[in-house]
Amino acid sequence: MFTSKVLFVALAALGGALGIGFLGGKAAEATGRNPGAAGPILTLSIILAALIEGIFILSAFAVSL
């Protein structure tokens, strides 16, 4: 049933999904533009994706208590 907790997590999930979507898009573009730097781009995008997911998971757990 619809409570503010559910909305809280839903918005956090939306934010996380958007963030990772933009990140993936930009990473693909950057690799396309400069295939030589694929390695560092991969490392950087994994770090940033982790930070984005971290926010979502923290908010999901902040709500679950």
Next chain:
Amino acid sequence: MGKLFTSISLLLATSGLASAAHQLTPESNVLVGSREGLAITNSMIMVWIATILIVLFCQAATKKMKMIPAGFQNFAEWIIESLYDFFGGILGDHLVKRTFWFFGGTFLLILITNWLGLVPGVGTLGIADSHGHVTFLLRGGNADLNMTAAMSVIFAILWFYWAFSENGSKGFFAHIFAPKGDFSGAMRIGMIGIFFLVGILEIVSIFIRPVALSFRLYGNVFGGEQTLESLMALGGKYFAFAPALPFMFIELLVGLVQALVFTLLSAVFLKLICDHGDHDEEH
């Protein structure tokens, strides 16, 4: 800021018993000992199995070492060398020599624990006592917050030790509070004030990092197990495996990525504090 901090400390305090609304993944129940005192839980057994596997693998690989590596030794060397170069790229040659034992070891441990958690017997085999309460024998190692929190606390302690020994205590605080870039006269006083506040933020973020690290790993692995369990329930009596099958492969990838992320972020956090800005090895 206050609300966030209290919510995080609240999170930590009660997270040990954080069971989601209706937890499908098997409880991390105690096999030996009591929950208050020293308890051996089914998740701990998984982590022990993972460590034993890694130790056996390393011993088998280094039994009769040859100059031209073959078989196990070659595979083990490939893993260790690629990990070493990978962290060398991030940390720089000097730091990686000191710290690789921790980063490489944590990576392998988290990876093996995550992948072991997907082996069929885990989380499904249990002993049902008289009134139908099943105590599961094995459960994913990282699906238990104690394990991930323990690893991130160990990292936090090591981070402080390495930061102090690399920068020296004066360098350590200078690194956090000192204004970056050189200013003169009035501008300088303004900058000192601003960078003092930046230092406070830096301190807060230093303490939030272990919390974030442990929750990210715990959340991903625990969430993955929840999805697998609920999908298995979806499949009905005979086709329980069907809906969960694709997610098994996703969990394999998530296990690898989360292991990589945990160690990569801790390496980056260490590099942030030990970076002296003298990028000699420009490649």
